[in-house]
Amino acid sequence: QKEVEQNSGPLSVPEGAIASLNCTYSDRGSQSFFWYRQYSGKSPELIMSIYSNGDKEDGRFTAQLNKASQYVSLLIRDSQPSDSATYLCAVNAGGTSYGKLTFGQGTILTVHP
Amino acid sequence: DTGVSQDPRHKITKRGQNVTFRCDPISEHNRLYWYRQTLGQGPEFLTYFQNEAQLEKSRLLSDRFSAERPKGSFSTLEIQRTEQGDSAMYLCASSLGLARIGELFFGEGSRLTVL
Numbered sequence: 388q389k390e391v392e393q394n395s396g397p398l399s400v401p402e403g404a405i406a407s408l409n410c411t412y413s414d415r416g417s418q419s420f421f422w423y424r425q426y427s428g429k430s431p432e433l434i435m436s437i438y439s440n441g442d443k444e445d446g447r448f449t450a451q452l453n454k455a456s457q458y459v460s461l462l463i464r465d466s467q468p469s470d471s472a473t474y475l476c477a478v479n480a481g482g483t484s485y486g487k488l489t490f491g492q493g494t495i496l497t498v499h500p
Numbered sequence: 501d502t503g504v505s506q507d508p509r510h511k512i513t514k515r516g517q518n519v520t521f522r523c524d525p526i527s528e529h530n531r532l533y534w535y536r537q538t539l540g541q542g543p544e545f546l547t548y549f550q551n552e553a554q555l556e557k558s559r560l561l562s563d564r565f566s567a568e569r570p571k572g573s574f575s576t577l578e579i580q581r582t583e584q585g586d587s588a589m590y591l592c593a594s595s596l597g598l599a600r601i602g603e604l605f606f607g608e609g610s611r612l613t614v615l
Contacts, residue, residue: 395540421602430591430606431543475542479602486531487556488602490542 390414391478393491400498406463408494410476413457420452422461423475425493431475435461466498502526504607506592512613513582521577521610525594532575533604534567535591543591549575550597582614 393410400406408422419438423431437443437450437459449462459478463470473493480487505524513519525532530551535543546565547557551572564582569575579586589611593604 391542393542419602430608431604432606433603436602477542477602486550486598486601487545487548488533488604489545490535492540492542 389491390489391476391491393474393476393494395492395494397495397497400466400496402466402468402498402500404466404498406466406470406496406498408461408463408474408476408496410459410461410491411457412459412476412478412489414478414480415454415457416481417457417478418481419479420450420459421477421479421488422448422450422459423477423490425473425475427472431490463496466496468498468500471496471498504592504594504605506590506607506610508610509608510611510613512615514615515584516581518578518580519582519612520579521590521592521612522574523577523592523594523607524574525592526605527573529594529596529605530572531595531597532569533593533595534575534577535593537589537591537609538587546577546590579612582612584614587612587614 422435425431435450437452443450447464451460475493476491477488507522533548534546537543549569564580567577589609591609593606
């Protein structure tokens, strides 16, 4: 079992729709969770972080965390073609690996006009 | 520009040769990370430093890989006796450490091609 799992997609949504990206993780001791966006040919950049159960909203982005289910999601409202990218879920482990960030394989999102 | 810089951006080498990559982090960041990424995959953790101390090294990393951060500033990643399977993008990232765990700032990467 991979430590962080994502559906690799591609996920295709029309412009203006809600894109829903999902991620599960295996380490119950994980303490913090992140979503990175990676445009083709570029490096990842942080877009959202979440540390406690529930929802966290930032503009068109909402991160959701359910530690009991070991599940993290990212919602993108009013999707735009410029949102087309690979979205990487990342998890910070607890214990002796605190500070090490483990990434999923990424979900490719395509927003079509 | 005060972002993370990596050098070289591209390296083509023959199998069996040694290569070294350099990373200069954002100046006030005390944590520095090395990741490797291949096409269609997420970044794979290699190692990370808190100042000059190497805190963890991936168990998947063979002894051909070594990293240093001698003065707690820039870092080097050396791959000895390169193999074709080492071909990848090598990403360096830095962070403010405990105050900003997980908030990594990545460099543009160093692409390695092993022929």
